[in-house]
């Protein structure tokens with residue numbers, strides 16, 4: 140945090156495409172954050188006792204509101220994040236409503252108490268109860284202002300928790316409006332709006348949320364800040380889910396359909412101008428396809444229309460969301476060009492106002508270029524040539540990051556074979572990013588991309604404590620009398636172990652006889 144931010148009491152919000160001032164958002168102090176957590180803790184008591192029917196109703200109100208007001212919602216996203224209307228709709232509204240639909244269909248099934256076996260303890264029965272944690276803190280980035288807010292909160296909410304969100308300072312304006320959708324939905328069903336709250340500010344507001352002792356943190360953001368959050372979470376032993384950056388590879392096999400492969404790469408890389416954790420930043424093309432791929436990808440990237448999105452369809456790609464991200468992108472590309480990279484498209488920041496950087500394709504990349512290993516989180520496609528399948532897999536795995544990945548091939552067996560060898564949290568065969576859309580799948584990374592998952596059954600149960608209950612199967616209530624220890628207890632326990640866990644019928648029969656013998660001796664020695 141710099142001294143300017145320290146003195147600030149509000150975040151000035153602007154439209155990144157044209158600099159238009161949108162308004163100020165007040166910054167919450169550490170005391171405000173503590174008070175918000177206390178209110179959430181109180182509100183959660185009633186919410187934890189809500190029925191699944193009530194929870195579904197709240198989630199439905201959120202989804203209904205978004206769909207009924209979709210033009211206004213998209214306009215707000217476009218103004219605060221600079222993206223296109225199409226990306227607001229397909230990249231934000233669709234996954235958000237899809238997640239709500241999934242939670243409403245499967246949430247109860249995955250959260251209700253579950254019977255399990257009782258193993259050796261035949262007189263007992265076991266069950267798992269998924270108990271809400273309490274207050275979940277979500278510290279989130281700026282790339283999908285609606286999606287990051289709503290999709291982060293609905294799973295912990297469905298699991299019976301209160302939620303405090305700390306959105307990115309870069310999209311504070313839209314975030315304030317979007318959280319109100321949830322507040323209204325809660326109030327409609329008779330629950331306190333304090334069940335879901337927002338705290339606004341820079342990184343130190345996120346740090347204050349961790350210090351205020353929430354029961355779990357979902358952190359979605361950069362690897363560097365992820366490390367800071369892990370360190371801070373040690374203070375109260377707060378569990379964390381880490382959804383961090385990526386440098387996702389897309390392997391294009393030599394049998395792939397050229398046009399489909401190029402569109403997969405262009406989509407995977409330039410959707411939301413690469414400001415996508417699962418952007419396909421590294422395109423690894425097998426040698427026989429390489430030249431044709433580069434030529435066609437260059438043609439398409441050079442033809443993309445960039446500018447301010449004023450309505451659906453007036454541009455292909457919009458502005459980047461933050462000037463900082465434009466600077467990062469420019470620096471990485473400039474370094475690569477200076478070290479010998481070839482530019483097939485873009486590669487130069489345009490003159491004029493607005494956070495613009497053009498779709499860029501670089502080839503002839505070498506290991507001394509920072510861009511080869513650093514996440515760009517901007518509109519840059521790096522194209523590498525692989526000699527064969529083995530080489531392509533080795534290149535894909537040559538990264539500290541392992542979020543998602545793609546394989547493009549006509550050969551299904553080959554796709555499965557390559558997918559099983561890529562080191563990442565997910566592999567999408569013949570597409571990009573769709574693993575996130577399938578809510579039945581877990582979403583998360585490996586290596587420095589983080590740990591824990593957001594989606595699917597495990598992502599939902601992550602917002603609960605799986606509480607083990609062992610109850611009587613029959614009304615016998617027999618506690619074993621272990622004391623005083625008898626002279627034959629050790630021998631009978633030994634025979635019992637061998638009877639229960641030994642292998643081979645003969646061995647077990649022998650120990651059954653031993654157990655009977657020891658029991659008779661024990662009876663007579665009393």
Ligand code: NAD
Pocket residue numbers: 278279280281282305306307308340341342343344345346359360361362364365367368381382383384385415416514516542584
């Ligand atoms: P960031 O790490 O700069 O910020 C993320 C959030 O953390 C913001 O709300 C920020 O204010 C807050 N923060 C910053 N310092 C903090 C601190 N010390 N303590 C607590 N909170 C702090 O990330 P960003 O620039 O907003 O987002 C881009 C990054 O997020 C990229 O690396 C991208 O790959 C990653 N990302 C990952 C996923 C995923 O699901 N894996 C999804 C989207 C984005």
